Amino acid sequence: MRLDGFGLFVDDMAKMICFYRDVLGFEIKEDENTSNVYLAKDGTLFLLYGRKDFEKMTSRKYDYVKGLNGHFEIALYVDTFEEVDIAFRNAVKNGATPVLEPELEPWGQRTCYIADPEGNLIEIGSWNKSYEEKDL
Secondary structure (H helix, E strand, C coil), rough: CCCCCCEECCCHHHHHHHHHHCCCEEECCCCCCEEEEEEEEEEEEEEEEEEEHHHHHHHCCCCCCCCCCCCCCEEECCCCCHHHHHHHHHHCCCCCCEEEEEEECCCEEEEEEEEECCCCCEEEEEEECCCCCCCC
């Protein structure tokens, strides 16, 4: 099996599309007025699926955490420490919830955290190297 992408089950589709498209720069791949919307970021598929639609499809009810949640994070990378600070400020200015302001970690990464409108955590980080060089 190969990882094809990942998705979020969302309550407010319109708000979440706007956040990921307009605040974080994800590319929308189809019509916004469907029960599941495909977006992409750097070649990775990102699916937003309406919670009620998924429950109807699977004939089950699910529990959903309200507010900030720590089930997982989405990690975004920028090339420089300065870009971490800029990306954080821009995201918060455009509606992201600040969780952790940019800071340099003991392991050498500058990182910060924001949350999307439904409380999912997003890390923006850098090793002060280009994406291609960061793991060398």
